Amino acid sequence: MLAAVITRPGPPDVLELREVPTPVPGTEQLLVRVRASALNRADLHQRRGHYPAPPGAPADVPGLEYAGEVAALGPGAREWREGDRVFGLVGGGGHAEYVVVHERTAVRVPDALDWPAAGAVPEAFVTAHDALRQADARAGDTVLIHAVASGVGLAAVQLARVLGLRALGTARTPAKLGDARAHGMAHGVALTREVVADPPSLAAALSELTHAHGARGAGADVVLDLVGGAYTNASLHAMAPLGRLMLIGLVAGAEGTLDLGRILRGRLTVRGTVMRARALEERIVTMRRFADEVVPLLASGAMRPTIDRIFSLQEIVAAHERLESNETVGKVVLTV
Template identity: 50%
Template sequence: MRAVVIREPGGPEVLEVREVDAPEVPDGHVRVAVRFAGVNRADLLQRLGFYPAPPGAPQDVPGLEYAGVVEATGKGARRFAPGDRVFGLLAGGAYAERVVAHEREVAPVPDGLTDEEAAAVPEAFVTAYDALVTRARLAPGERALVHAVGSGVGTAGLQIARALGCFVVGTSRTQDKLDRCRELGLHAGIATSGATFAGEVLKATGGAGVDVVLELVGGAYVGEDLKACALKARIALVGLTAGASTELDLRELLRKRVELFGTVLRSRPLEEKIAAAQVLERNISPWLASRAVRPVVDRVFPIGDAAAAHIYVASNASFGKVLLQLGG
């Protein structure tokens, strides 16, 4: 089979399409013929040598999410049969024409969703749901702040919050993305050139502040989040594109009794990854089937243009998800 391989740590030019052995199918697993794979910032970091895959995952083939068709099942695997359309998360290796996953890590694609749309779902929507709902306990009627709202996770978080009946404020560095997010239900958009948005958030919420923050930027944004928070707010830290360190006014944290926590999906053990797949199937898929939420696909690149896909994601020009096409 063909796969996109990282020749060595470096720039986009180190990505090569090679013929590699197709994976065997262990007991309890399924092999999926991949049609589309998502391109995520974690893939860029892995290519640069800054975010190695966890043990057991391919070290030189990036890719954290996929959509495709079950091709074969291992002994004891009974949830799926060859020909079933599925999607899911991986610790790595999705930039390949075939992947193997435990059958309980895999979810059926909801009716009405194309393979392309399905590939844009797992990483963005599971990450957003895990941060906003599972961890931050976002409840109907609360106010949410979503940073980088035009990104894949941002557009997913916005829609999840809206599906729960929440008031949503979003930030982006470009007004165009904010305008496009209004079509997804964004109530208030704030164009930012740096970590100065708390005043606008308070204005948008009538001085009340927000109850939950989906923090996809990190760095100095976290300190500004505290200023924008309501009493007993929760901040879910997911991304660090603005930096991994900052100064915080801990008095503000104490005074408002704010909860600040971090979360990642990739390195979780199998049991937690199975739980994430159950969230995808039981909680997110019904919304997708009813079109209460929808995946946002910006651009699809063929397998041979993986380097161009990485350059495009790094440019911050994309709105929603960028995909690789690996099969027909």
């Protein structure tokens, strides 16, 4: 089969389309003919040599999500038939013509989604849904979402709308706030380079946003921190008592200082989350909840994935360059 292969650590042009062996489905696994996938920050880190694939995933083929047709069933697999349309997450190898997945992690693609739309769903919607659940977000809560026009961010804004949450957001690119508003964000702030570089100014900007525009004026009940770095500590000052911060991404940096007094006095929770490293049983539970609680909303059109741009697998280098540009709104999709 054809796959996008990381030939050595480096910039996008280290990626090459190569013939590699088609994987063989093991016990209770499916072989899926991938029709679409999408890019994630983790693919960029893996390509640069900073994020090795977990055990069981191919070391040199990136790709954390897939949408496609069941092509063959491994021994003991009985939940699906050949030709069924499925989507889900993988530890790697999604940017190829075939992947193998455990049959209980696969979810049926609703008819309303064509292949590019289906490819844009899994990482963004599963991550956002799982994080809101872990944060125990409830109707009436205010949720602050950083990098709000990212793939995960726009999924979170839509989930917030259907859950009855008030969504506030940040972006460094002012035009992206309009895209987030179109999906239901109540209010957002564009953070200038000067504000982002100055921790007190960043804390003041976030605090003002959530106190002036939150549902109860007391700050954010939930923060989805897709950015990390200085944003994490600054967000503590924008949170309501008993607020919950979910640390989901580290594009602004993996280190920082935290105001422990603020956490203590506010009785705040700071919790990290990652999808890729979860054990099989936990992934099955996460995907069952996604199938039950999110997929019906995608099927009815109450929510829709946001596609920034579609590339073919042959255009993998350009796709990586596009995601790396930070200009994207929503998902960079690959058709296979």
